[in-house]
Amino acid sequence: DWVIETAIGRPQWTISGAKRPMAVSITQSTEVGTIYGLDEIETIAAIAKRYSVPLHMDGARFANALVALDTSPAEMTWKRGVDILSFGGTKNGCWCAEAIVLFDLDRARELAFLRKRAAQLFSKSRFVAAQFEAYFKDGLWLDTARHANAMAARLAAAIEDSATAKLAWLPQANEVFAVIKKAEAEKLQAAGAAFYDWHKPHGFDGHISEDELLYRFVTSFATTADEVDRFGQLIA
Template sequence: MNFASDNWAGAHPSIAAGLSAHAGGFSTAYGDGALDEAAYQRFNEIFEREVAVFFVATGTAANSLSLTAYNRSGGISFCHRESHVIEDECGAPEYFTGGSRLYAVDGALGKIDPNRLDRAVGRFAPESVHSGRPMAVSITQSTEVGTIYTLNEIARISAIAKHHKLPLHMDGARFANALVALETTPAEMTWKGGVDILSFGGTKNGCWCAEAIVLFDLDRARELAFLRKRAAQLFSKSRFVAAQFEAYFKDELWLDTARHANAMAARLAALIEDSPSARLAWQPQANEVFAVMKKAEAERLHLAGAAFYDWHKLHDFDGHIGEDEALYRFVTSFATTTEEVDRFGQLIAG
């Protein structure tokens, strides 16, 4: 019953098999091999247009380099207060950009409130050397709290960004989970809605290590190649990422693993809703479930073999948390089984 994180899972058997299948033979290094090229082409197909793809080692790298691609002196990027870039990356975005700033914007359910965003950005107009200046807007899809921006919501954020002449970055560490939940297309969820650059994550959804920056703003591709290498994010045997993506996209594996993870989360949420000892903090929309329960109950569950995290780090939760209660996070993945979920359900059935 492991709900600690989707990065506690290993690799999907098809991903492992893909890697093995491509272990032999020689290939041009540094992203210029035939398998790399084939993977880039797959990205073009999936996004229904030409995109520039940059494999990197981690989601933090994808996010940090994405912002670096739009770096400017005195720059300020706007993100949600709970976002990974500001909460979980040890200042990598600031470090990569040589000191640009992240500006936390609030909003319910882990999503930037458009009005707050507009006001926050607006504070910096007109541009002044003293206050610094806006540089980018970054949203997370699905969010850090398991919710999802609708296409309309993305369009609204995008319109504000465009109004202020800012690029829109999407942290898609859990891109697939959002995609299948919205039943939309990658194109609709990104560039057609105004996204300029995307951190496309495969790792949490079944790969070993497969993260990519997908750049829609092709004019910046050449520069990003230098930014990536300078940041020590250019793999020599790049095809080990390409091989994973090949398997990831083949026969829609990535959509299946994401659907499975989401379904497991929904199943878990339903069991929590029915439970006398826990209640949902909010309705999950992707593969993360947040619930409130007594600390003693959580301890009992941990002892019974369930792994999940106390999520006290959440900044703002407007629901009720009793004095002896706490907020907990449960994450599902391709590797979560119905049996595990149901076993957990029995534990909390009271």
Template sequence: HHELPLHMDGARFANALVALETTPAEMTWKGGVDILSFGGTKNGCWCAEAIVLFDLDRARELAFLRKRAAQLFSKSRFVAAQFEAYFKDDLWLDTARHANAMAARLAALIEDSRSARLAWLPQANEVFAVLKKAEAERVQVAGAAFYDWHKPHDFEGHIGEDEALYRFVTSFATTAEEVDRFGELIAG
């Protein structure tokens, strides 16, 4: 009722789209989204992001506003050119499907292990798991790369003193062999 535009952070737009099995229109403007920051970087592009405005009147002002806000850098069309290949033959959807599939594979291995457990079921290409701190350190020393994650306030009591929450992110480049190797590490 304040007539503020609704912005959607689309950094993982393709991953969400394929996970939800919906259309871009259903996920954006049909759902009330006015502005989408469409991300390609987390799905295979090199620093390529796009602003998508669904209101033609606002879109007409964009070129001026982008320049005035110092968001237009020289030769940006060369970065933007990646989108042509990214969208061709649904590459953007295929890379997102692959990343999501690798996350599902990783989640299954974590569920099957005795040394880790899922914090939540993954919905796209991120997996959150609880591991004993010593186990996490051991597998990181062995070559696994993942991140400590801040424990949400409503997660109190779900994590022991000797445990922590960790974030795993799969991508277009993650291989089944890498995921399986991690599974071997946490299996014992």
């Protein structure tokens, strides 16, 4: 919260010629497989409100975070101070299906006009949006997210048991990060494993040697337990 307050509370934002922050945006779950807790979201929202900027939630992996926290969509968004949500389905089984959800009715009414003005009105978009009917039916979207998260936990356990790889940090959703020697990673990829290297986070240098890299693994609704177990055998 100190970092956010420092960034949006700078004195120069009061100068008329300066560019001012227009929103605070958080990603739930994040690109590194972590999740904001409900109290953390509420704290960030309070800071945003203090400086009169809206809080946006990038929910590309919204379902994964939701099932991991075992909460409701309302509890993870507007009840905690989120103003606008980018609700994603593409990373959880849909094709190009994303939705913008505003929790202020006046802003919601204006959105259709803003979309047109910004040249974002995609012709025949109803065929994309129709996927959401099947996505939500009988809780399918939650089931696919739970499966992806479970496969990530299974993969993390295999990496923890490995003599040739180590977890960078514990996954909270469906992304797993591991430190692996470059030569070993090349062998795994040659054997058919699909993953790629990732930039080192700030302050992570002390956790990785020169012959190692940080690698990112992503599990999905389509990942099978057999695939994870076969990878576990490769790194055993």
